[in-house]
Amino acid sequence: MSMKKIRIALDAMGGDVGPEALIEGAILALAKIKRLELVLVGKKDVLLQLLEGNGYPKDRLTIADAPDVVAMDESPKESLKKRHSSLAIAVKLVSQGVVDGLVSAGNTGATLAHTLTNWRTIKGVRRPAIAALLPTQKDAVVLIDAGANVDCRPEHLLQFAIMGSLYAQKVLSRHRPKVGLISIGEELRKGNRLTLQTQKLLADAPIHFCGNAEGRDILSGEFDVVVCDGFIGNILLKFGEATVELVLKNLRSSFKKRLHTSHTEFPIELILKDQIAKLDYAEYGGAPLLGVQGIAIISHGESNPKAIMNAIKTACDIAQHNINSHIQKAFENRETLIYAT
Numbered sequence: 001m002s003m004k005k006i007r008i009a010l011d012a013m014g015g016d017v018g019p020e021a022l023i024e025g026a027i028l029a030l031a032k033i034k035r036l037e038l039v040l041v042g043k044k045d046v047l048l049q050l051l052e053g054n055g056y057p058k059d060r061l062t063i064a065d066a067p068d069v070v071a072m073d074e075s076p077k078e079s080l081k082k083r084h085s086s087l088a089i090a091v092k093l094v095s096q097g098v099v100d101g102l103v104s105a106g107n108t109g110a111t112l113a114h115t116l117t118n119w120r121t122i123k124g125v126r127r128p129a130i131a132a133l134l135p136t137q138k139d140a141v142v143l144i145d146a147g148a149n150v151d152c153r154p155e156h157l158l159q160f161a162i163m164g165s166l167y168a169q170k171v172l173s174r175h176r177p178k179v180g181l182i183s184i185g186e187e188l189r190k191g192n193r194l195t196l197q198t199q200k201l202l203a204d205a206p207i208h209f210c211g212n213a214e215g216r217d218i219l220s221g222e223f224d225v226v227v228c229d230g231f232i233g234n235i236l237l238k239f240g241e242a243t244v245e246l247v248l249k250n251l252r253s254s255f256k257k258r259l260h261t262s263h264t265e266f267p268i269e270l271i272l273k274d275q276i277a278k279l280d281y282a283e284y285g286g287a288p289l290l291g292v293q294g295i296a297i298i299s300h301g302e303s304n305p306k307a308i309m310n311a312i313k314t315a316c317d318i319a320q321h322n323i324n325s326h327i328q329k330a331f332e333n334r335e336t337l338i339y340a341t
Contacts, residue, residue: 004035005035005036005037006033006035006036006037006100006315006316006319006320007036007037007038007039007098007099007100008036008037008038008039008099008100008101008102008103008312008315008316008319009038009039009041009064009090009093009094009098009099009101009102009103010022010026010038010039010040010041010090010102010103010104010308010312011041011042011086011087011090011102011103011104011105011106012026012040012041012042012047012086013041013042013043013066013069013085013086013106014069014070014086014087014104014105014106014107015072015104015105015106015299015301015302015303016072016105016301016302017105017301017302017303017304019042019046019047019050020050021303021304021305021308022105022303022305022308023040023047023050023051023054024305024308025303025304025305025306025307025308025309025311025312026038026040026056026061026308026309026312027054027055027056028305028306028308028309029308029309029312029313030056030057030060030061031056032309032313033312033313033316035316036060036312036316037060037061037062038060038061038062038312039061039062039063039064039090039093039098039099040061040062040063040064041063041064041066041086041087041089041090041093042063042065042066042069042086043065043066043067043069043086044063044065047063048063064089064090064093066084066085066086066088066089066090067084068082068084068085068086068088069082069085069086070082070085070086070087070088070106070107070110071107072106072107072301073107074107074110075109076107076109076110076112076113077113079107079109079110079113079114080110080113080114080117086106087104087106087107087110087111087114088114090102090104091114091115091118091119091294091296092118094119094294094295094296095118095119095294100295100315100319101294101295101296101297101315101318101319102294102295102296102297102315103286103296103297103299103308103311103312103315104296104297104298104299105286105299105300105301105302105303105307105308105311106301108147108298111289111296111298112128112148112289115128115289115292115294115296116128116292119292119293119294120292120293121291121292121293122291122292122293122324122327122328122331123328123331123332124328124331124332125159125163125291125292125327125331126155126156126159127145127148127149127152127156127159127160127291128148128289128290128291128292129144129145129146129148129149129159129160129163129164129230129289129290129291130144130145130146130147130148130230130233130287130288130289130290130298131143131144131145131146131163131164131167131287131288131289131290132144132146132233132237132284132287133284133287134218134219134236134237134240135219135244135283136218136219136220136221137219137220137221138221139172139174139221139224140172140284141218141219141221141223141224141225141226142164142167142168142172142177142224142225142226143218143226143228143233143236143237144160144161144163144164144167144225144226144227144228144233144290145160145227145228145229145230145233146230146233146234146236146237146287147230147233147234147237148230148289149229149230150229150230150231151229151231152194152229152230153194154194154197154198154200154201155201156229157181157194157198157201157202157227157228157229158198158201158202158205159291159331160227161179161181161202161205161207161209161225161227162205162206162207162327162330162331163290163291163327164177164179164225164227164290165177165179165207165208165224165225166323166326166327166330167225167288167290167323168224168225170321170323170326171317171318171321171323172224174224176208177207177208177224177225178208178210178222178223178224178225179202179207179208179209179210179223179224179225179226179227180209180210180211180212180213180217180218180222180223180225180226180227181195181198181199181202181209181211181212181213181226181227181228182195182212182213182214182215182218182226182227182228182232182236183195183212183213183214184214185212185214186211186212186214186217187212188211188212190212191212194229195212198227199212202227206330210222210223213226215236218236219240241300283306283310284307284310284314285297285299285303285306285307285308285309285310285311285312285313285314286298286299286300286303286307286310286311286314286315287299288314288315288318288323290323290327291327293324294324295315295318295319295323295324297311297312297314297315297318299311
């Protein structure tokens with residue numbers, strides 16, 4: 001029995017580093033994921049020129065011409081006017097059923113605007129949320145929301161917790177995912193008004209709520225999902241990225257010094273390199289936007305080819321596990337969910 005093909009659109013013009021890295025990542029993904037078919041969306045002449053001389057399965061890669069590009073500093077409102085941009089056309093391909101999902105390393109605000117405008121949210125979902133993966137001492141933890149919603153109410157965080165738990169269970173294969181609410185202390189009496197009110201909702205929700213998660217608990221591996229508003233989540237995400245970059249820079253500097261003075265540390269270097277790989281954001285590729293009627297993976301603007309490859313893999317995994325149908329069923333059958341109007 002042959003495995004069903006999964007078609008993904010790649011916004012080949014989005015991001016800070018140019019289409020070269022995106023195309024290289026696309027070719028890597030095609031080599032690694034045999035069930036994958038890719039549609040590169042962007043300026044056709046530019047993409048054909050970059051593809052020239054690269055070995056790739058031509059029967060599994062096509063180009064959708066998009067003459068316009070959404071700039072990284074463009075406002076979401078202005079981006080919606082560019083109906084022939086690579087982002088707009090990629091979103092349209094999903095809504096038309098031509099592809100199963102999309103990957104974009106472009107303007108995050110614009111991606112949110114286009115997906116919400118064209119796809120809408122799953123019935124019952126008030127706010128979609130970005131589910132980013134962070135490395136821990138054990139398995140990666142799902143941070144939700146990582147930046148889609150700056151101002152939230154308790155009901156929104158409840159929905160994030162349910163969607164994050166489903167993602168951890170269905171896509172990441174976590175049995176009975178442990179869910180934590182980010183706060184300033186483990187004690188349930190600690191927190192601001194938002195967290196105190198959210199605690200009560202999570203305690204009654206059909207998830208494995210394990211209480212508050214302090215900042216130091218997020219990377220401990222004790223939780224599978226940590227929940228917060230997008231304001232806190234985005235700060236945590238970017239602080240984590242900067243911390244990892246600092247650690248990697250210092251480790252590489254130490255390696256170079258050691259190699260010039262002695263070879264006795266080589267085995268330790270190999271061990272540290274293994275740990276470095278676990279910290280590399282490129283291992284996770286991108287974060288899914290959960291709660292919309294489509295699959296969208298939001299990648300870092302400076303994504304390298306490896307990150308793009310893994311973002312495409314994430315899109316394939318989500319499509320294969322049909323996470324949106326699980327979210328829809330969960331919200332249809334929830335009697336204790338409280339929705340804000």
